[in-house]
Amino acid sequence: MVDNDMRMDFYREMVRIRTYEAALQRDYHADKAPAWDIGAGLIPGEMHLSAGQEPVAVGLCANLVQGDAITGPHRPHHLALAKGVDMKAMTAEIFGRDTGLCHGKGGHMHLFDPGQHFSCSGIIAQGMPVAVGQAFAFHRRGTDNVAVAVAGEGAANQGAFHEALNLAAMWKLPVIFIIEDNDWAISVARDTATPVKDGSMRGSAYGMPHARVEGNDVEAIYDACRTAVDRARAGGGPTLLEIHTVRLWGHFEGDAQAYRGDELAAATENDPIPQYERRLVAAGLLDEEAIARIKAEAEAEVEEAIAFAKASPEPLPSDAYLHVFA
Amino acid sequence: MTVTESVDAGTRRLTTAKAISEAIAQEMRVNPEVFVMGEDVGPYGGIFGSTGGLFEEFGSTRIIDTPISETGFIGAGIGAAVEGMRPVVELMFVDFFGVCFDQIYNHMAKIHYESGGNVKVPMVLMMAVGGGYSDAAQHSQCLWASFAHMPGMKVVAPSNPYDAKGLMISAIRDDSPVIFMFHKGVMGLPWMAKNPRSIGPVPEEEYTVPIGKAAIPHPGSDVTVVSVSMSVQHCLDVAEKLEGTTSVEVIDLRSIVPLDREAILTSVAKTGRLVIVDEDYKSFGLSGEVIATIADTDPSMLKAPVQRVCYPDVPVPYARVLEYEVLPTRDKIEAAIAAVLA
Known part of the structure; x- marks a missing residue:
């Protein structure tokens, strides 16, 4: 059951993630003017931000403990932060610094934190079999840890998704497959990519418990994940959850999103954080002063992480030759 | 080495x-x-x-x-x-x-x-x-x-x-x-x-063969024959057949990565003649990398153009007569050794 302390934690964590990504967005674009060059600036390269999808990460990770694993997709920040990946080391990685999680070799799509058993991959759906293998190791060692594979609804049309589900179900492994359905695979609308309206139904093809969670509500997501995680920890095998969420911003920064038309305004109206904030205010858990304090705390943490990244040294050019082999 | x-x-x-x-x-x-x-x-x-x-x-x-x-x-x-x-x-x-x-x-x-x-x-x-x-x-x-x-x-x-x-x-x-x-x-x-x-x-006990180290199962002084995997067996058959007339040094790479470039260079520095036998496709592959190892270091160590017995750039055909037309065989290896010594 979600209690009021948890509600406050959910809110704080969602605000923390949004504050982080808003700051990244600000700094990402800050030095790409006047001629916008994707490879320029302190944060070069593609940047996939997760604004709108915070309830998925927060509702999921509130069910996870130290030792549980997540493999995330190319849009990983919300999951990494909610999982407990160190914000400073992650930010330094995104800024390409030697103090980063991966000493500047990974960047924002390839964040690896073995302490948190967190990783992500830029290749759609391909992190899912890896999570199956992590669950295999946990199961083989007799732990009750679980592995979570998170991917977008576009990924569910990939073969790797189906192979991973079949293996996990066959071997009854402690895996939770989370499909973040944000309605868009870059510019291809979900409804033009598959005739399956409820993607969680695909779990039934593999004899796997499944559910679709509507509403992008952190509490409903928490509850659905609770059921799945409990089942996995108890030896009941994998679960497929499709969580209907919203992509508030572009596929990547610089995406003008002309293809979204009126849907974009509707999506913006469905920003889950102000919605949840209003609920907590109505419930008497939050007031203006508390909101301001929580946002100020998030901003302080985020700006400290960004300052740490900016003050950190770049890797030596010769470090490019390190770590090809162990 | x-x-x-x-x-x-x-x-x-x-x-x-x-x-x-x-x-x-x-x-x-x-x-x-x-x-x-x-x-x-x-x-x-x-x-x-x-x-x-x-x-x-x-x-x-x-x-x-x-x-x-x-x-x-x-x-x-x-x-x-x-x-x-x-x-x-x-x-x-x-x-x-x-x-x-x-x-x-x-x-x-x-x-x-x-x-x-x-x-x-x-x-x-x-x-x-x-x-x-x-x-x-x-x-x-x-x-x-x-x-x-x-x-x-x-x-x-x-x-x-x-x-x-x-x-x-x-x-x-x-x-x-x-x-x-x-x-x-x-x-x-x-x-x-x-x-x-x-x-x-094969010894019963456990032992390791180091990854990245070639072997020289047939030492020689006239020509270096570099190969790997199955083709090494053909190369050894040819080297043994030619004993008494031609001294063939066979290098079994055993590892492709890391490639034992030092073993290749040391042998070619001695023989000055190089044949590469590779069942993988000829172009953009192992044989070219072996040649590049020589060219990058000292092309003058070669006394003759390199001979390659590789899979030509065609998919593997089915009929026996077609497949053996393109596979590395003892006859082709022997002919390549003769050519590099000519």
């Missing part, structure tokens, strides 16, 4: 297939993190015998038959490896890499680098390679250069039982991912024509 193993090979003779499965069994006995996964690796014992007898000793919890889901189970091997296990995963034929290469080159091979050295992937991916038995275009390729081209994977391809056992033990103990390619023709299978060299002396 040449490595002379300290272990006496003894007199016990095994097939290469048996040598491989013995290596895996010995590592599994001492390390509970080692397990085997793939198609038909269980009671069948591997289509080419690489896991023979393992299921009987270790059972289904450690010798795991998988569905035909190469992306799924290679990915699962990676996941187990990043959590500290040491999976030996079999891809039945190298030719099948097309259905699962993302896991191999974008994940298995790159995770250690991408993570800045924080995450290791101690995994062996073994697979059958090679032709000569009319299995045609999709089941007969070698393709080691395709793997070697992409950074992050070690690539080994033994030519005989002794090296196969020692390289498998090295591969399982290595903290990097290792592609272990066994040529069907060197496995000593009872149901396929084979060179007698596919059965040979």
Whole structure:
């Protein structure tokens, strides 16, 4: 059951993630003017931000403990932060610094934190079999840890998704497959990519418990994940959850999103954080002063992480030759 | 450089297939993190015998038959490896890499680098390679250069039982991912024509053959013949035939990555003449890399143009007469040696 302390934690964590990504967005674009060059600036390269999808990460990770694993997709920040990946080391990685999680070799799509058993991959759906293998190791060692594979609804049309589900179900492994359905695979609308309206139904093809969670509500997501995680920890095998969420911003920064038309305004109206904030205010858990304090705390943490990244040294050019082999 | 193993090979003779499965069994006995996964690796014992007898000793919890889901189970091997296990995963034929290469080159091979050295992937991916038995275009390729081209994977391809056992033990103990390619023709299978060299002396105890070190199974002074895997057996047959007339130095690379460039350079500096025998495709591959090793260092060490006996740039044909037209054979190797000495 979600209690009021948890509600406050959910809110704080969602605000923390949004504050982080808003700051990244600000700094990402800050030095790409006047001629916008994707490879320029302190944060070069593609940047996939997760604004709108915070309830998925927060509702999921509130069910996870130290030792549980997540493999995330190319849009990983919300999951990494909610999982407990160190914000400073992650930010330094995104800024390409030697103090980063991966000493500047990974960047924002390839964040690896073995302490948190967190990783992500830029290749759609391909992190899912890896999570199956992590669950295999946990199961083989007799732990009750679980592995979570998170991917977008576009990924569910990939073969790797189906192979991973079949293996996990066959071997009854402690895996939770989370499909973040944000309605868009870059510019291809979900409804033009598959005739399956409820993607969680695909779990039934593999004899796997499944559910679709509507509403992008952190509490409903928490509850659905609770059921799945409990089942996995108890030896009941994998679960497929499709969580209907919203992509508030572009596929990547610089995406003008002309293809979204009126849907974009509707999506913006469905920003889950102000919605949840209003609920907590109505419930008497939050007031203006508390909101301001929580946002100020998030901003302080985020700006400290960004300052740490900016003050950190770049890797030596010769470090490019390190770590090809162990 | 040449490595002379300290272990006496003894007199016990095994097939290469048996040598491989013995290596895996010995590592599994001492390390509970080692397990085997793939198609038909269980009671069948591997289509080419690489896991023979393992299921009987270790059972289904450690010798795991998988569905035909190469992306799924290679990915699962990676996941187990990043959590500290040491999976030996079999891809039945190298030719099948097309259905699962993302896991191999974008994940298995790159995770250690991408993570800045924080995450290791101690995994062996073994697979059958090679032709000569009319299995045609999709089941007969070698393709080691395709793997070697992409950074992050070690690539080994033994030519005989002794090296196969020692390289498998090295591969399982290595903290990097290792592609272990066994040529069907060197496995000593009872149901396929084979060179007698596919059965040979193998010590019972555990030993390692270092990855990245070539061997010189037939020293010589007139010409250097560089090869790997099954073709080494043909090269040795030719070298022995020519004894008394031509002194042929055969280099068995054993590893493609890392490539033992020093062994190549040392030998060619001595002989001045180079023949490369490679069952993988000729262009953009291993033979070109060997030549580049000479060209980058000192092209003047060559007294004659290099001769290459490689797979011409055609897919593997089916009919025997067509396949043997394009396979490296003893006749072609002998002709190449004659040409480089002419």
